[in-house]
Amino acid sequence: MNASPSLRDFLNTTVRDIPRSGIRDFFDIVTTMKDVISLGIGEPDFDTPWHVRESAVFALERGVTHYTSNLGYLDLRVALAKYAAKAFGAEYKPDTEVLVTVGVSEALDLALRALLNPGDEVLYHEPCYVSYRATILFAHGVPVEVPTSAENGFRLTRAMLEARTTPRTKVLMLNFPNNPTGAVMSREDLEDIAAFIRERNLIVITDDIYGELTYDQPHTSLVSLPGMRDRAILLHGFSKAWAMTGFRLGYACGPAVLIDAMMKIHQYTMLCASSLSQKAALEALTRPEVDVTQMVDEYRRRRNFIASALGDMGLQCHRPLGAFYAFPSIAGLGVTSHEFAIRLLHEERVAVVPGTAFGACGEGFVRCAYATSMDNIKEAMLRMDRFVSKLRKAQGAGAPI
């Protein structure tokens, strides 16, 4: 009767053994509940700018409903190369060094598959985006996590990398501004990393998807440092800064040899990114200084608000400098991250994501996304304050005298 055990035997063992994302489990609980304020959403609450949506409608009317070139529309690649030069500080040739993909997600998968032989080791810093580890495993690589910590603002240092590098290390993945910590790396921080990359002859995949979303200093991309452009694949997309998650549009820039290898996989497995989304992306690039700046200003106000509110409830939180996440410590409250999140959800109807969803070193932290309205943030902070006070009281009562 029960066919599933035997069918499971047919599964690829790598796929079978990878656990579901912890976020997914949490999502399943939240959806059963009413009146929850969610600080658990990793995507902008803003509407996609109207001129972008309108251009997609117009493209649909005109019948832009066919396959595009595998690399993506050339006019879009030209615009992307121009944008990358301005925003990330590296020059790319539109005809051979830019590949339009189905979100950064696809680009990440392509990059890893294009580079890895079975057993090659990939360094990635944790806490990190939930897909990294799984995507490395799917590409037959060996994920080697590099824990970062709140003490130095979740930045990556050369010493941390050195401790985890072996002769099999081939690729280093970077994500700053960081999901889930909101950490950023300054040029000086990156210079140390770049020197290390050069010495160890590594290839870098740098996920700069939150590059526009910095609040105190402009973003510096690794690719802008001397020599880095020639050994890095830059990933970026429209999901975050333009609030275009559902369009599923991203791109990769890099040396022609690498982009060509990624293109081969893309060509056979995806063919091309959505034609409509490509038209919308081209429109989005026409006035980023208006659309993006407006959203960044609002995120900055929310960041200020949430950082101050978390501080007032006595939670340690390194200053979130980018992306739209605060990552406060809940240490000393007598609960694990998971317990904190579950109880906060049940007792106060606020959803946050346990830090452990982003790697083991996320224990003791929770991720609060401020990609939600100021009204929601205000109410969520009131509720969280009440909850934290309750935990403190219980702590005090139960503490040995």
Add this chain to the structure above:
Amino acid sequence: MDELLKILQTNALESRENLARMLACPVAEINERIAGFEKDGVIRGYQAILNEDKLGLDKVTAVIEVKVTPQREGGFDTIAERISRFPEVSSAYLMSGTYDLLLFVEGRTLREVASFVSERLSPLEGILSTSTHFMLKTYKRFGVLMRQDKSDERLSVSP
């Protein structure tokens, strides 16, 4: 524009404490700056944005294009200010293009507005012509859509 003014322009009711948090500065500084804006006449008032169509009021609004002869002294300002003082006029702007002043005039009935135009406005010295349009429905005011469809399509938790 000033960050504080930007926030007040979208929500004038924001508490001083919240404003201080958003702008990462002390409440006293917020109070002082708002008082300054009020004193300097940068902030001229605080109003609610109503969806009047929902209220079923006995009220009509006309948009009136006015051509005038500028005065020898004071140019357009003298006549524009004179017109603006009528309580029926809710907004008045100097325009470029084929007419000079654009007025928003409110009254209880079409007739009331019509008589304001013919008996008060047109006879004023310096008015050359007027062209009156009545407003039928409001879709958006002061940057706010009148239709409320604030559904969040997003998943409640995502990576």
